[in-house]
Structure formats: C-alpha cells, structure tokens
Amino acid sequence: xxxxxxxxxxxxxxxxxxxxxxxxxxxxxxxxxxxxxxxxxxxxxxxxxxxxxxxxxxxxxxxxxxxxxxxxxxxxxxxxxxxxxxxxxxxxxxxxxxxxxxxxxxxxxxxxxxxxxxxxxxxxxxxxxxxxxxxxxxxxxxxxxxxxxxxxxxxxxxxxxxxxxxxxxxxxxxxxxxxxxxxxxxxxxxxxxxxxxxxxxxxxx
Amino acid sequence: xxxxxxxxxxxxxxxxxxxxxxxxxxxxxxxxxxxxxxxxxxxxxxxxxxxxxxxxxxxxxxxxxxxxxxxxxxxxxxxxxxxxxxxxxxxxxxxxxxxxxxxxxxxxxxxxxxxxxxxxxxxxxxxxxxxxxxxxxxxxxxxxxxxxxxxxxxxxxxxxxxxxxxxxxxxxxxxxxxxxxxxxxxxxxxxxxxxxxxxxxxxxxxxxxxxxxxxxxxxxxxxxxxxxxxxxxxxxxxxxxxxxxxxxxxxxxxxxxxxxxxxxxxxxxxxxxxxxxxxxxxxxxxxxxxxxxxxxxxxxxxxxxxxxxxxxxxxxxxxxxxxxxxxxxxxxxxxxxxxxxxxxxxxxxxxxxxxxxxxxxxxxxxxxxxxxxxxxxxxxxxxxxxxxxxxxxxxxxxxxxxxxxxxxxxxxxxxxxxxxxxxxxxxxxxxxxxxxxxxxxxxxxxxxxxxxxxxxxxxxxxxxxxxxxxxxxxxxxxxxxxxxxxxxxxxxxxxxxxxxxxxxxxxxxxxx
Numbered sequence: 001x002x003x004x005x006x007x008x009x010x011x012x013x014x015x016x017x018x019x020x021x022x023x024x025x026x027x028x029x030x031x032x033x034x035x036x037x038x039x040x041x042x043x044x045x046x047x048x049x050x051x052x053x054x055x056x057x058x059x060x061x062x063x064x065x066x067x068x069x070x071x072x073x074x075x076x077x078x079x080x081x082x083x084x085x086x087x088x089x090x091x092x093x094x095x096x097x098x099x100x101x102x103x104x105x106x107x108x109x110x111x112x113x114x115x116x117x118x119x120x121x122x123x124x125x126x127x128x129x130x131x132x133x134x135x136x137x138x139x140x141x142x143x144x145x146x147x148x149x150x151x152x153x154x155x156x157x158x159x160x161x162x163x164x165x166x167x168x169x170x171x172x173x174x175x176x177x178x179x180x181x182x183x184x185x186x187x188x189x190x191x192x193x194x195x196x197x198x199x200x201x202x203x204x205x
Numbered sequence: 206x207x208x209x210x211x212x213x214x215x216x217x218x219x220x221x222x223x224x225x226x227x228x229x230x231x232x233x234x235x236x237x238x239x240x241x242x243x244x245x246x247x248x249x250x251x252x253x254x255x256x257x258x259x260x261x262x263x264x265x266x267x268x269x270x271x272x273x274x275x276x277x278x279x280x281x282x283x284x285x286x287x288x289x290x291x292x293x294x295x296x297x298x299x300x301x302x303x304x305x306x307x308x309x310x311x312x313x314x315x316x317x318x319x320x321x322x323x324x325x326x327x328x329x330x331x332x333x334x335x336x337x338x339x340x341x342x343x344x345x346x347x348x349x350x351x352x353x354x355x356x357x358x359x360x361x362x363x364x365x366x367x368x369x370x371x372x373x374x375x376x377x378x379x380x381x382x383x384x385x386x387x388x389x390x391x392x393x394x395x396x397x398x399x400x401x402x403x404x405x406x407x408x409x410x411x412x413x414x415x416x417x418x419x420x421x422x423x424x425x426x427x428x429x430x431x432x433x434x435x436x437x438x439x440x441x442x443x444x445x446x447x448x449x450x451x452x453x454x455x456x457x458x459x460x461x462x463x464x465x466x467x468x469x470x471x472x473x474x475x476x477x478x479x480x481x482x483x484x485x486x487x488x489x490x491x492x493x494x495x496x497x498x499x500x501x502x503x504x505x506x507x508x509x510x511x512x513x514x515x516x517x518x519x520x521x522x523x524x525x526x527x528x529x530x531x532x533x534x535x536x537x538x539x540x541x542x543x544x545x546x547x548x549x550x551x552x553x554x555x556x557x558x559x560x561x562x563x564x565x566x567x568x569x570x571x572x573x574x575x576x577x578x579x580x581x582x583x584x585x586x587x588x589x590x591x592x593x594x595x596x597x598x599x600x601x602x603x604x605x606x607x608x609x610x611x612x613x614x615x616x617x618x619x620x621x622x623x624x625x626x627x628x629x630x631x632x633x634x635x636x637x638x639x640x641x642x643x644x645x646x647x648x649x650x651x652x653x654x655x656x657x658x659x660x661x662x663x664x665x666x667x668x669x670x671x672x673x674x675x676x677x678x679x680x681x682x683x684x685x686x687x688x689x690x691x692x693x694x695x696x697x698x699x700x701x702x703x704x705x706x707x708x709x710x711x712x713x714x715x716x717x
C-alpha cells in the first residue's frame with residue numbers, strides 16, 4: 001500500500017527536523033466510513049497517542065480504535081452507595097440520636113417521637129435515602145466523566161486550527177500527537193494521506 | 206438512501222407540512238426531512254441563535270411574558286410584605302392555588318425527563334428532535350414549581366428551615382413528613398434534570414462556539430462548551446455517563462410525582478387518602494407534560510423554521526402518548542370512584558360524590574371533559590396529524606390538568622369532616638396574578654432559551670441520520686455482526702505493531 005511505512009521509521013520523538021514544537025497532525029475525512037477504515041489502520045500501525053474527533057459519537061468507532069470500556073459505572077455505583085449511607089445517617093442522627101457530633105459546629109440530634117412510631121422508622125426514611133442516592137450518582141457520573149476527559153479546559157492546540165473547527169459541524173478527524181513514540185512528522189503525514197484523508201495539516205503546540 | 210415516500214399535504218394555506226407518518230415495517234421512517242448532509246442540520250439549528258434578530262412574534266411573546274414576570278414580582282412581594290391573607294385561603298382550605306400551581310408545574314416537567322431518559326433507554330430515536338427543548342421546559346417548569354412552596358410558607362425568611370442546616374437551636378426537619386420528602390425529591394429532580402440538560406448541550410455549545418463570529422459569542426459559548434472538541438475517547442465516557450444519567454433519571458422522575466402525591470395520600474383527608482395516587486399522579490404528569498411539549502413545539506417549529514427536524518411524525522408520536530396517558534388518567538378517575546364506593550367508608554364516599562355534584566361540580570366536569578373526553582379524539586390519525594387541532598386539544602389538556610389538581614386539593618379540603626367548618630374558596634386577584642405570573646416566568650425563560658441556545662440536540666440528531674452509520678457508505682471491515690473483514694486489513698502492519706494499546710503516560714492516553 002505504501003512504501004513509507006511508519007512502523008519502519010526509527011522510534012524517535014521526531015526532533016530531527018528543525019521546526020516549531022508540533023502538537024500533532026490532523027487528517028480530515030468527510031464521512032464516518034472513511035474515518036472508521038482509517039482508524040482501523042492507525043490502530044494497527046501501533047500508534048498510542050492518537051484520537052478520532054467526530055461531530056457525534058460514531059457507532060463502532062470505540063472498537064475500531066481499541067478503546068477499553070471506562071470504569072465510570074463502578075465509581076458511580078460507589079457514589080450511589082455513599083448517597084444511600086449519607087441519607088440514612090443524616091435522618092437517623094437528626095431525628096433519632098441524642099448525642100452530639102462535630103459537623104463544622106457541634107450539633108446534637110433530636111429524637112422526634114411522632115405518634116408512637118419507632119425512632120428509626122425505615123420506611124419513612126426511604127424517600128430521602130433514594131433521592132440522595134440518585135443525586136450523588138448523577139453528579140458523580142458527570143463530574144468523573146469530565147475529570148477523566150480532562151475537561152473543562154478552555155484552550156487546546158487543536159482549537160487553534162481553522163480546519164479542525166468543523167469537527168463540531170460535519171467533518172471527521174484523526175489526530176496523531178507528536179509525543180507518540182512512532183510519530184515522525186513527514187512519514188506520519190504521508191501515512192495519513194495514504195489512508196485517504198481529504199486534508200492533512202500540522203498543528204503547533 | 207431508502208426512505209418512505211413523503212407526500213405534501215396542505216391543510217391550511219401557508220402551513221405546508223411534509224407527512225412522514227406512514228408506517229412501512231420494511232423501511233425506517235425518516236426523522237430528518239429534506240436534508241442529507243450533517244452540515245445542513247447544523248445550519249438549520251444554529252441559524253436561530255446566530256440570526257441578528259429573532260422573528261417579530263418572538264418580541265411580542267417576550268414582551269407579554271416579561272410583563273407577566275413583573276406582575277409575578279409585584280404579587281410575590283405584596284404577599285411577603287402583607288402576609289398570606291392576601292390569598293383567598295380560609296380555615297378549611299389552607300392549600301389552594303399555591304399547591305395547585307406547584308403540582309401542575311412539577312407535572313409539566315415530567316414529559317421532558319420522560320423524553321430524555323425513558324425514551325432514550327427504549328432507543329426511541331425520534332426523541333432526539335424534541336429532547337433538548339423538552340428538557341429545557343422541565344427545568345423552567347420546576348423553577349416555577351419551586352416558587353410556590355417557597356412563598357406559601359408564610360414566613361418566607363424562615364424557608365431555610367426546610368433543609369437540615371446545623372443551627373444553634375438544635376432544630377431539625379422532621380424526616381417522617383412527606384412534605385420534607387418533597388423538598389429532597391424536587392430539589393434532586395431539578396439538579397439532575399439541569400445536569401442532564403447541560404451535559405447533553407455541551408457538544409452543541411461547542412458547535413456554536415466554533416461557528417461564532419463575535420468575541421462575546423465566542424467567549425460565552427466557549428465558556429460553557431468546556432473545551433469540548435469531539436474526541437472519541439471523550440465521546441466514549443460521555444456516552445456511558447449519559448446512559449447512566451438516563452438510567453438514574455428514570456426512577457427519579459417516577460419518584461418525584463409519587464412523592465408529590467404522598468403529600469396528599471399520606472394524610473387522612475377523605476379524597477386524598479388513596480393508594481392509587483402515586484401512579485395516577487405520574488400518569489397525569491406525563492399527560493400534561495406532553496401536552497405542554499406539543500403546545501411549545503408547534504409554534505417553535507413554525508417560528509424558527511425547524512419543521513424538517515421536528516416533523517409531523519414527532520408530533521404524531523407525542524399525541525399517541527397523550528392518548529395513552531389520557532386513558533390512564535381516565536381509568537384513575539373512575540377507579541377512585543369505584544374504590545370510594547367499594548370501600549364502604551362513609552367519608553370517602555361523600556368526598557367523591559361531593560366532588561362531582563357538590564359546590565365545585567363545574568371544576569370536576571371541566572377536568573373530566575378536558576382530560577378524559579378530549580384526548581379520545583387522538584384515536585383519529587387525521588386529528589393527530591392536524592397542526593391546528595392538536596394545538597387546540599393540547600391547550601385544552603393543559604387547562605384540564607390544572608383543574609385536576611385544583612379539584613383534588615380544594616374539594617377535599619373545603620368539605621372536611623366537620624360540616625360546621627365547611628367553606629368555599631374564592632381566589633383573590635393576588636392568587637390570579639401569581640398564577641399568570643408563573644406562566645410569564647416560564648415563557649420568559651423558554652423564549653430566552655430558544656433565542657440563545659441550541660434548541661435541538663444537533664449531535665444527537667446527526668447520529669440518528671442514516672448517513673451517520675459507517676455501513677451506510679460502505680464501511681465493511683471490523684463489522685460488529687461477525688462478517689469477515691479481511692478486505693481492509695492493512696498491508697503495512699508489522700507484527701510488533703499489533704500489540705494491544707497500553708495505558709499511562711508512555712503507553713497512550715489513560716484508559717479510565
């Protein structure tokens with residue numbers, strides 16, 4: 001397919017060519033099928049620090065890129081259990097305990113006796129426990145998702161590339177970063193061109 | 206590629222519609238009309254926020270809404286500075302318009318969450334056309350709902366007593382009270398709905414950021430787009446988080462109106478003390494919420510030229526849901542009556558007969574005719590797909606569902622156990638002004654949303670287009686369905702290149 005195989009290039013940070021510091025190379029594609037086929041090949045070529053950028057999640061691209069499933073759901077489950085526990089402790093302490101604890105200030109529980117019901121009235125505690133479970137799970141799902149994604153960050157080298165800005169509209173991109181051990185500017189550029197990219201551009205860091 | 210033939214129908218001059226409601230089991234009906242490129246979707250949605258001036262009707266509606274917000278501000282301040290006596294409440298009727306409005310607005314919100322969460326779990330792709338503004342509707346409705354319990358407590362400055370805040374009086378909320386469950390349910394509902402709405406909007410805000418010409422727009426959209434750049438490693442976690450939010454919001458939305466119904470059902474008042482209330486309230490909430498979505502969608506798609514994205518099929522589907530939930534509500538009304546008779550409880554039986562034939566008979570029959578009889582017209586496809594008729598019917602349903610809450614609350618209280626204390630509730634001008642003002646607040650927020658934010662979930666709509674499927678334009682390799690994918694095997698991969706990608710600073714991006 002190509003004589004300039006990137007896998008035969010010397011493993012280097014690509015500093016042989018005098019130039020400004022590179023963030024990486026972006027390759028533009030016009031439809032999801034072309035992107036998928038190219039992503040397959042980039043993964044097969046052994047790149048690690050690379051990514052696909054799409055206007056919407058493309059079905060099957062995770063597999064083509066070899067992305068492992070995130071552990072997010074496990075963490076969210078933990079957050080949910082925390083919420084349940086907080087919900088129970090909050091109600092049991094404030095409505096049934098007669099001792100003091102330190103929660104920023106010293107606070108004392110108040111054992112409410114309402115029409116002879118038990119102090120720890122579990123059925124009545126369920127709604128608030130449930131709501132706090134949902135609240136903590138939902139907030140942690142979003143918070144951890146953004147944390148793992150390294151967001152929010154308001155500047156990024158890619159966002160300074162005019163062509164790349166159409167990624168949120170109708171274009172599909174593969175980006176290979178210069179920090180990848182297999183990255184070698186000219187060869188990687190040629191490699192991406194050979195994958196059928198409509199345009200290939202260098203992006204400065 | 207393959208799509209159903211769509212024929213033009215001209216119901217009214219100037220209101221041309223493309224009919225995509227025909228069912229053909231062999232072919233998926235198109236959800237995006239007259240567009241086959243992703244860029245067209247972007248442009249059609251973004252032109253609303255990017256246009257220099259909105260249509261004249263927007264200004265007119267905004268002026269009316271803003272005037273009503275002024276009225277709301279006046280009425281609320283008058284109430285706070287004078288006391289709850291300015292409302293028409295009397296001794297047996299301690300709850301009236303305030304709680305009616307609260308339950309009404311919380312109910313309106315439910316359709317948004319149903320569309321964004323439950324229809325997502327059921328893989329209903331048509332939800333993508335309407336979910337964004339239905340979710341916005343949810344948030345604004347819950348804001349309106351939250352206002353009423355806040356101001357009806359009498360001493361508004363002590364509203365913080367609702368929350369378990371450590372204080373020097375060692376005073377805590379009473380967690381065995383459904384009213385306190387309500388505080389937690391509604392505030393959780395608002396927070397989670399807001400997060401769900403915002404997370405869904407981040408990729409679309411990035412679209413607006415990347416298209417923005419002016420510095421202010423670039424900054425404002427850029428701030429809230431959080432630096433989103435469509436990375437597939439991000440999309441992966443994003444989709445998992447979105448699925449989790451949908452799965453968490455589904456029990457949440459069902460719990461919220463259940464908890465609201467506990468405010469009544471857990472008490473001993475005849476007419477309130479019924480076990481049917483939680484499912485009955487949830488069905489009613491979805492019923493009224495969908496009616497409100499249609500009420501908002503019809504003018505919005507007309508005004509902002511979004512008919513190709515909010516198609517007749519979307520409206521038809523929503524009208525079907527209104528029909529189903531309307532039948533559930535009708536069933537609940539009749540079952541309440543049956544149980545009142547069957548229970549043999551004297552007070553319960555009186556409460557229901559009194560509801561239909563007592564001093565509030567007119568409210569009861571407005572409720573029945575609006576909520577049970579009117580939606581039955583949606584059995585006819587010609588009515589489900591007629592824009593003016595569905596708009597009128599949905600307005601009727603909105604009115605009916607407001608009256609449902611009024612009937613439940615006021616008739617049960619006005620004629621309680623002791624006939625000597627019976628009374629009749631008459632709203633004052635402050636009651637009326639606050640109710641109208643809440644509609645103004647809702648309208649103002651919704652109009653601002655339509656003007657400045659992406660009204661349709663662009664990324665999600667694009668993903669449902671047939672062109673978004675890699676197989677559509679011939680991607681064969683790496684097929685999920687087990688076909689051989691040899692044709693696309695790269696010829697240049699050396700054996701050591703096929704090692705599985707590692708993780709961490711040297712082996713590639715974090716795999717978390």
